[in-house]
Amino acid sequence: MRKTLLAAALALPILGSAAAAEDTIKIGYIDPLSGGGASVGEVGLKTFQFLAEELNTKGGVLGKKVEIVPLDNKTNPQESLIQAQKAIDAGVRFITQGNGSSVAGALSDFVTKYNERNPGKEVLYFNYAAVDPVLTNEKCSFWHFRWDANSDIKMEALTNYMKSTPSIKKVYLINQDYSFGQSVRSQAKAMLAAKRPDIQIVGDELHPLLKISDFAPYVAKIKASGADTVVTGNWGQDIALLLKAAADAGLKVNWYTYYAGGTGGPTAIKQAGLNHQVFQVSEGLANLDHQPSRDFEKAFRAKYDFGMFYPRAVNQMRMFAAAADKAKSTDPVKVAQALEGMTFEVFDGGEGFMRKDDHQFFQPIYISSLGERGDNEPFDEEKTGWGWRLVAKIDTQQTVLPTTCKMERP
């Protein structure tokens, strides 16, 4: 009797999970949930959970429920591979990650090798935010899809806007010391030299990634350099704390950033009194005059106490569902094939497409600034009363950059 009970106890959970695995699609969310990247990792996780719920209320993907499996990688490439293996062992066939191109490079490599060794058990990697251009150029992979505009596209947009701002004379570059930060830095230098040769680069800083708790020494240096503009690709606590230190020191410059809207950023900008002096390049903003995304934003904010920071994640999840529909299968290989070249009406309006050559998604890109709101700008950030205002829009076709990717298809 005891033996039967024991056997049943052992067998039941196994049977149970097997049955559950049949009708759920697990997406492994591998991002920092502790350490310096946790503030953004947490927001990303909740965003994906919200999006999974959105899909599930509409009947899921091909009738299957979507479940997000959170895995903490501590923004560490090695840890990410362990988590990816753990996820795969738990039946995950789709993983998503965004914070840190160092992590993204390792994951892309891992997934490619894993798929080579395990035909029939392929895993797809959806990258929603790691923007090092290398990932869709020299190191591109068939199993990697990127929904965020890569760093070169963003810098192209930012510098085009800076070109038309004659007040910029002295620029200070401050970036995180790893592949992405270095790519921002070198592109900024090259593009500014080509578009505005009169601009002087008065500082070019690289600091350790997510390890600095007080940016006061760096801000003192920016101040001493006499810069009127700072360009930075910093994300997570590195942008929030940088802006906070700038606010404390009363540094009054214009900021051209990739991620100033991340957790803590808007609060620091308001504290510094930088009214419409901090710019962000992104694929969407809450105050865009586009009803569907505004409705979504409203629903999102009703549930969480932060705004929608990842329109690209919305595109990713919806396109995943569309690709599975198109392929009539949730098999990763078929989904990947359906995604290639797919065009899609993006979250913030306008058409985007997933380029077949390198799996880079192209979409309209917006430059916005944070400050006092106008009449038709309903959303503020972090209860500051200030919101993002559209400054410039770059259409999809104008964001298309060439790629050196030589895709190897299975």
Added chain:
Amino acid sequence: MLELIVISSLNGILFGMLLFLMASGLTVIFSMLGVLNFAHASFYMLGAFFGFQISRWVGFWPALVLAPLLAGLIGIAVERYGLRHVHKNGHVAELLFTFGLAFAIEEVVQIIWGKSPVDFRVPAVLDFPAFTIFSTNYPAFKMFMLLVSVVIFLSLLLVLKKTRVGLIVQAALTHPHMVAHLGHNVGRIFMLVFGVGTALAAVAGVIAGPALVTQSNMAALLGPILFVVVVVGGLGSLPGAFIASLMIGLLQTFAVSINTSPASLFGPLDPAWATTWLSDIWNVTVAQVAPVLPYLLLVLVLIFRPMGLLGTRET
């Protein structure tokens, strides 16, 4: 340039004093118990989180007093019911005990307050620029931090130099066995010193929490630097810890503002080498290697002066 020097000095001294608040406890505990307390930075973190929680309930000022007291009591309990028992099994066991304790505290903090940063704000009374030099504001809270650490430093100095307790502690620093032979209750002294040491680290936590980031990895971020301070200053030497704290605070802050690289000193690399890995090293600036410098100092001190700057005992 002058502006940069003044601001960097202020920032450096501030960071140095913060380090000293922690290093003083660590180094005294080491001298007495002969064990490097790996969990010391965890008490700094506990101080920050207690400070955050208590300031939510009753405000920042009571938190400034209550949080260190609470952390100190935990420190006392750790010594009384943990370390003292482990002590029988030798130093390695003690070391491992504090090592494990650091992880345990981190996990507990993560369970209670989560892994992402908590919103520990600067109190409203101190949320203004204290003064403006060369058009740069210096936050009042940072001046307050400086003030608190200086006051604690001075009172520590007074207690150690002018009171009977200080006399015994000082004696126990250099001749622990002799103190015991003289009939003092060394066990109780140890316990109290451990409590005061951890409470000091917690004070540092409460005042650093709002200015820096209060997060479950803050102990891991500061811990290694703390050991550098204690080793460079000389294990068990309070004046050494003071000098080393300031030195490392200033070193880190100033290194950030120096853009000198081998290339800027000796001119660009020979074109034949310019595309190799050598160019990476050649073009790296002092600012970029700033975070490594304290550890470099640690290695150099261990090679050339193993007892530390002001240390007297070989370890």
